[in-house]
Amino acid sequence: MASVEQADGGSEQRGRKKNKWQKRKRLGFHIDMTPYVDVIMLLLTFFIMTSTLNQPQVMQINLPKGDENTTVKVDMGNVVFIRISEKGNIGLSKGKSDGTEEQPIKVNYDQLRQYLEGWGTQNKDMIMILKFHRKAKYDTMISILDEINRAAIEKRYSFSKMEEPDLRVLEAIGG
Amino acid sequence: MPAVKKRRRSAQAIDMTPYVDVIMLILTFFILTAQFKAELAEDIQVKLPNSGNDTTRLPERNVMTLVINKFGDIFADVDNIKVREDVLGDPIGLAAFHPDSTTQPGWNNPANLNDKGEMKRPIVAFDDREKFKKLLIDFRLSSKSNVGKDLRIVVKGDKEADIGAVQDLMDILKETKNTRFAFVTDLEIDESKENK
Structure with missing residues (x-):
């Protein structure tokens, strides 16, 4: 008897619990x-404001390894001189096989690329020698390197110091 | 109703x-x-030149940044605190060198360096070319022993900087056998430069 009662009581308890639980679930809250x-x-506003969208990019440069004293002999016929004056004017001239060079021409960035593309496709061994005036602006240098990178030619260029004869060449195109 | x-x-x-x-x-x-700007970028302000061709991104870690401002000063910095403390003796120090002896260094007046006119980081000035060269080598050696990785070199030049300073820096890099480096530029959006 007792066991039955207990069993009954247990089921009742369980039943009650179930009811309670169901009731709670039905309650719902907001x-x-x-x-x-x-x-x-x-937070969103903060992160939008602080995020930097235009990440800078880089222009890869590889300087030739080796001593200052090692000289490389090149055929002047393959050489193209790009000289940049103090004012930022670009003088472009092509070397001749006999060691002299052609008359320099004054070009803008667009023409520079076109000339280099033209000569570069004719002569696959073309070497560009860049001579910058020390007082010229860094912006000009990047623009010229950019044009060379953009041109569909072999990127073979080297930096060289500007000397007295170069200044005279630049004077010929108006300094 | x-x-x-x-x-x-x-x-x-x-x-x-x-x-x-x-x-x-x-x-x-x-x-x-989100990427938070490095301390250095705030301290020395430069206007980057534009370029349109290259698509390589700026490396994020293990970078040696060489900043050239419009006064022709060169600032050398690494992103690792340990390396800085090791080489400069100051975890937030910033090495500076003025290659052109005919002009005055711009860092004498903090107003030259950024809009705020004050530096958060102390400048460790180098007046000797050989010492500055040694510093660049030390940075690389210290990075190799502390981080285990070689430094990548980026050159951040101001648009208005003289090419002379850039050439001096390139000579120094070449003499210290750092023949691979990169110029940092902003992506060029319009083509107006072409008609200059």
């Missing part, structure tokens, strides 16, 4: 999301 | 869950892509 959304919007 | 009253009472609560979901996604995106 969380007010507004403050949560407010904070998230603040 | 009763109809109006009834409509008023049935104020609808908008379910914000999808809205919050989307905003959380956007937030996560911005948090993950």
Whole structure:
């Protein structure tokens, strides 16, 4: 008897518990999301404002290895001189096989690329020698390297010091 | 009239869950892509030149940055604190060198360096070319022993800087056997430069 009662009581308890649980589930509740959304919007605004969108890019340069004293002999016929004056003017001239060079021409960035593309396709061994005036602006240098990179030619160039004769060549195109 | 009253009472609560979901996604995106500017970038201001061709991105870690400002000063910095402390003796120190002896270094006046006119980082000035060369070598050696990786060199020049300073720096890099480096530029968006 007792065991039966117990069993009954147990089932009743379980039943009651179940009812309670069901009741709770049915209750349902509402969380007010507004403050949560407010904070998230603040965070979002902060990250949008601080993120840097235009990440700088880099222009890879490889200088030749070796001593200052090692000299490389090149055929002047393959050499193209690009000289940049103090004012930022570009003088372009082609070397001749006998060691002299042609009359320099004054070019702008667009023409520079076209000339280099023309000569570069004719002569696959073309070497560009860049001579910058020390007082010229770094911006000019990057623009010229950019044009060389853009041109569809072999990128074979070297930097060289500007000397007295170069200045005279530049004077011929107006300094 | 009763109809109006009834409509008023049935104020609808908008379910914000999808809205919050989307905003959380956007937030996560911005948090993950956010990159905070290095200290150096704030301290020495330079206007980067534009270039349009190269698509290589700036490396993020193990970088030696060589900044050239418009006064022709060269600032050498590495992103690793340990390396800086090792070589400069100051974890936030910034090495500076002025290659052209005919002009005055620009860092004498902090107003030259950035808009705020003050430096957060102390400048460790080098007046000797050989010592500056040694510094660059020390940076690389220290990075190899501390981080285990070689430094990558980027040159950040101001648009208005004289090419002379850049040439001096290139000579120094060549003499210290750093023949691979990169110029930092901004991506050029318009083609107006072509018609200059």
